[in-house]
Amino acid sequence: MTHLPPLISDLGLVMGAAAVVTLVFKRLKQPTVLGYILAGIMVGPHFPLFPSVADTESVDVWAQIGVIVLLFCLGLEFSFKKLMRVGGTASVTAVTEIGTMLLMGFGVGKLLGWSTTDCIFLGTMLSISSTTIIIRAFDELGVKEKKFTGLVFGVLIVQDLAAILMLVLLPTVAASTKLSGTAILFPVGKLIFFLVLWFVSGIFFLPTILRRAGRFMNNEMLLVTSLALCFMMVILAAGAGFSPALGAFIMGSILAETPLGGKIEHLTVSIKEMFGAVFFVSVGMMIDPNILPQYWQQILIIMLVVLVAMPFSTIVGALLSRQPFKISVQAGMSLSQIGEFSFIIATMGLTMKLTGPHLYPVAVAVSALTAFTTPYMIRLSGPLYNWLTRRLPGNWVTAIDKYSHEGQKVKPTSDWNKYITSYLIQTVIHTILVVGIVLVVSNIILPALDDHGDNPVIRIGTAITTLLLIAPLLWALAIRKIYPSVANRLWEKRYYRGPMIVLQLLRLVIAFVIMGFVVHNIVSYTWALILLGVTLITVLLNYRRLQLVHSWAERRFMTNLNEKEVLDKRESGAHLTPWDAHITNFVVSPDFKGVGMTLMELKLRENYGVNIAMIKRGAFTIQAPDRQERIYPEDTLYVIGTDDQVISFKKHLEESSAARARKGSPEDELTLQRMEIAEGSPIAGMTIKASEIRERTKGLIVGIERNGERILNPESNVVLLSNDLLWIVGNIKRIKVFEKIVGTPQRVDGAQEQKPGTTEKDTKEI
Structure with a gap:
């Protein structure tokens, strides 16, 4: 009889248990990650009712490979260019949330009598939300077209970078008996140095190499090449004193900037799911279910902290970054769980023997429970917002709205x-x-x-x-x-x-x-x-x-x-408006009953309240289309409207076609900007048509604020007055330049006085 190595039999047991349990979880519409963890508990050494893994060390090696592959794939979804585009809004929100949860986790750990190291790890784990669970919840609830999701995804990007920084700092912080500034600054400086060096070098060489070798590569060769690059960076990172997971993440983020990044991400999905399953099963194997009843009070307390403190800190951060109250509440309620990075951090603490044995199962239990509650928290965001607006003092709500509105003005950089x-x-x-x-x-x-x-x-x-x-x-x-x-x-x-x-x-x-x-x-x-x-x-x-x-x-x-700008630009370029309008892309199906009709015949503004800000047709872009423009199959419509208006328009498309919607912004940065008409502005007293705003900005006025009132979708014969606040959708660069001119007072002699920062070149540009 042929002897079967324990590694093969163990791997078969792991994958078999994972397959059976996740099928049940899929049927129950629960996250598959939780199924993997339960499967790990079942085949682990602490659960005698089922066969157990014989060689846990070999499974641990597979799990380490799983972490590398998982971080590589997360890097493919991350990309540093996305981080650069996130801007101050998501950054302020994320920093506020992370800082608050670090302090809360540390404080709760101290109240529970845990060691300082355990408290540091607990705060770190509680500060990172689960991207996988949030995306799945958004898909199930059908809210991906809503505006607050853009803020949520931006916060998740910043959290991913913070998690990578924590993976570098935690071993140093936990091992230091006396924490000093040098102990923190040196690892951070070292990380920044290698991040810049690897990223710039990678972008300089890799896209060119892949582009020239692309004609010789099939899918198999591309997959092997990308994984080879991943493990090469893992070796470099380990040689530089970093964790292997960091190297995998960096290589993934570099490849994400190449034109083949999307294809590589698609090719690695199966490998990511396989090794990810092994990793999460290994997470479950390290949990002793017998000790969970001992810590049910700690689990309940920490779970309540996550469900209350994380949304609260996110709401505060969003408000500080001048987001509207409703968007802040929706984003805060969405970020109310812990997930993948928390598992990795907990595993690192346990394997390096930096944390006690109790922290790991507690963190996993809290993650599992908050994963169940995430969809309900998202559903409660609307009722919570309505309840808060009724309960809070009226002057508070007015002050929040005013603070948010002021943050949306176009302010040229000095x-x-x-x-x-x-x-x-x-x-x-x-x-x-x-x-x-x-x-x-x-x-x-x-x-x-x-x-x-x-x-x-x-x-x-x-x-x-x-x-x-x-x-x-x-x-x-x-x-x-x-x-x-x-x-x-x-x-x-x-x-x-x-x-x-x-x-x-x-x-x-x-x-x-x-x-x-x-x-x-x-x-x-x-x-x-x-x-x-x-x-x-x-x-x-x-x-x-x-x-x-x-x-x-x-x-x-x-x-x-x-090079990948057009293909990889997924973020919404829409800025926030007081009536919660934003931009969404829809691709017109050939089956759509409105194909061949003009915008005037479709009456989209009259029926659904939306405006067509731009039409992309193949290689051609039609900015601010007029009412006689016709709709053709495969046109990409850039629609601006509120959440309810966009959803209503989407249903209209889906009634007669399989319309495809995708969040994003056009390649020329179509956006929505708020602009104030100053006293003595050259367009004050003109009608919208006479001001030529449409022609000069390639944009469309979708709203006017005047004396506290709002005029939505104004007609072309509306007269513009001084101190009016215009909401214009169009090219961001043209709008910024136009703002310099319209905000410039008129001299008594009729000559236009140039505003500081406005040049003759600016005037010619529009």
């Missing part, structure tokens, strides 16, 4: 802020790239070339080669002019010249220190001085050539970074 932002980005990125190249050369390449470290020819040659390699980066760091158009305007104002000179000298000092760092790590002090002088002369003599090389590299990076 030139100084633009200059400082550009300065910091350019300085930090180029410094990290140069230091990264030097570290690779001195720690990897040079030891391979010079084993004994006593060959001066090799060392001098390596130093010269390294300096030539980083010369374009040094040029950009020290000499390249930052934001020339803005810098020229600032230089004309004398009080900015001193700070600008100081910042330029600081760049030169940084470049000089880096050059010294390069040669000092490779050659002797004497040769270092000689090479520094030669490098300075070379940079000065080859100024134009270095500029061309750097410009080529920068263009290549930006091309790779933006």
